[in-house]
Amino acid sequence: SAVISQKPSRDICQRGTSLTIQCQVDSQVTMMFWYRQQPGQSLTLIATANQGSEATYESGFVIDKFPISRPNLTFSTLTVSNMSPEDSSIYLCSAYTPRTGGPEQFFGPGTRLTVL
Amino acid sequence: RKEVEQDPGPFNVPEGATVAFNCTYSNSASQSFFWYRQDCRKEPKLLMSVYSSGNEDGRFTAQLNRASQYISLLIRDSKLSDSATYLCVVTPSSSASKIIFGSGTRLSIRP
Numbered sequence: 001s002a003v004i005s006q007k008p009s010r011d012i013c014q015r016g017t018s019l020t021i022q023c024q025v026d027s028q029v030t031m032m033f034w035y036r037q038q039p040g041q042s043l044t045l046i047a048t049a050n051q052g053s054e055a056t057y058e059s060g061f062v063i064d065k066f067p068i069s070r071p072n073l074t075f076s077t078l079t080v081s082n083m084s085p086e087d088s089s090i091y092l093c094s095a096y097t098p099r100t101g102g103p104e105q106f107f108g109p110g111t112r113l114t115v116l
Numbered sequence: 117r118k119e120v121e122q123d124p125g126p127f128n129v130p131e132g133a134t135v136a137f138n139c140t141y142s143n144s145a146s147q148s149f150f151w152y153r154q155d156c157r158k159e160p161k162l163l164m165s166v167y168s169s170g171n172e173d174g175r176f177t178a179q180l181n182r183a184s185q186y187i188s189l190l191i192r193d194s195k196l197s198d199s200a201t202y203l204c205v206v207t208p209s210s211s212a213s214k215i216i217f218g219s220g221t222r223l224s225i226r227p
Contacts, residue, residue, distance in 0.1 A: 042203065042219040043160070092159055104150075105215060107159035 002027050002095050004108035012114045013083055020079045021111045023093030028073040031096040033105070034066070038089045046091075049076040083115045117142050119216045120206050126222040129194060136190040137221045139204030148207035149180055149187045153200045154220065160203055163189075191223075199225045 003026040013019050023032065032049040047068055048056040055068035070076040080087050093108040122139045129135045141149075149166035164171065166178040166187045177190040191198055204218035 043217045045214070048214070104162050104165075107161070109159050 002029055002097055002106045004093055004095055004106055006093050006108040006111050008111060009109065010112040010114075012116060014116055015084055017083055018079055018081045019083065019113060020077050021091055021093070023076045023078070023108055025074045025095045027097075029095040029097050032070060032076045033094040033096070034068060034076070034078045035092040035094060035107075036089045037092060037110070043092065046078070049078075080113065083113075085115045088113055088115045118219075119143060119208075120204055120218040122202075122204050122218040122221045124219060124221060126224050128224045128226060131194060131196055131225055131227055133194050133225075134190065134192045135194055135223065136188055137202065137223075138186050138188045139218050139221075140184075140186045141204075141206045141216075142185070143206070143208050144182075144185060146185075146206045146208055148215075149178075150205040150215075151176075151178060151187075151189050152203040152205055152217075154203055155200045160217075163202070194225045196225050196227065199223060 005024045007022045011019055034046040035043040036046055037043045045058050046061045046066055047058060049068050049070040051070045051073055057063060065081050067079045078091060090110045090112050092110045094105045096105050120141050123137060127135055151163040152160040153163040154160040164173050164176060164178050166180045168180050170179045175192045179188045189202060201220040201222050203220045206216045
């Protein structure tokens with residue numbers, strides 16, 4: 001299994017500012033993902049963080065708003081740029097490790113973001 | 117139509133009861149299926165994989181029906197600690213590393 005930590009665990013930010021969330025995995029993993037989960041909703045995939053190259057974004061998410069870095073196989077960052085109250089959500093980092101029977105994804109504890 | 121659909125619940129059952137819920141998926145070529153559990157204000161964690169032959173883990177039984185494109189989760193002798201949201205997860209065949217989450221089924225076990 002993989003243990004994932006995220007920083008910060010929560011933050012309250014002002015409209016128009018940016019926040020960078022860090023994700024650290026305790027072992028090398030093939031892929032890392034960033035999800036958003038709004039209250040009472042399921043997880044929405046923002047992007048796949050690719051090591052050494054640009055992230056792959058899902059429909060509705062763009063690099064200018066959610067720049068992502070992944071400099072190595074154990075670390076990634078997600079920035080929420082020019083924040084608005086609609087960005088208030090829980091942001092979850094996830095890591096994928098292949099195993100027999102299919103992929104299992106492990107999740108970080110999440111970053112709870114509130115934008116005022 | 118959503119790729120993965122679940123009854124959001126909530127299912128409110130007494131302790132000791134048996135409860136089951138289903139999840140349907142739209143892509144007939146989907147390869148892998150899982151149930152994740154998410155406790156309130158916590159991250160999702162893998163509960164069990166779902167195999168074609170069905171599988172059982174203690175009080176939990178998962179089944180896959182490819183013909184009807186649904187998976188199920190059965191919980192026997194439910195405990196208070198089973199209260200959580202159960203997420204159905206499907207891996208599309210086009211990308212084994214990208215998984216699709218259902219919206220989750222809330223389960224509440226009462227004493």
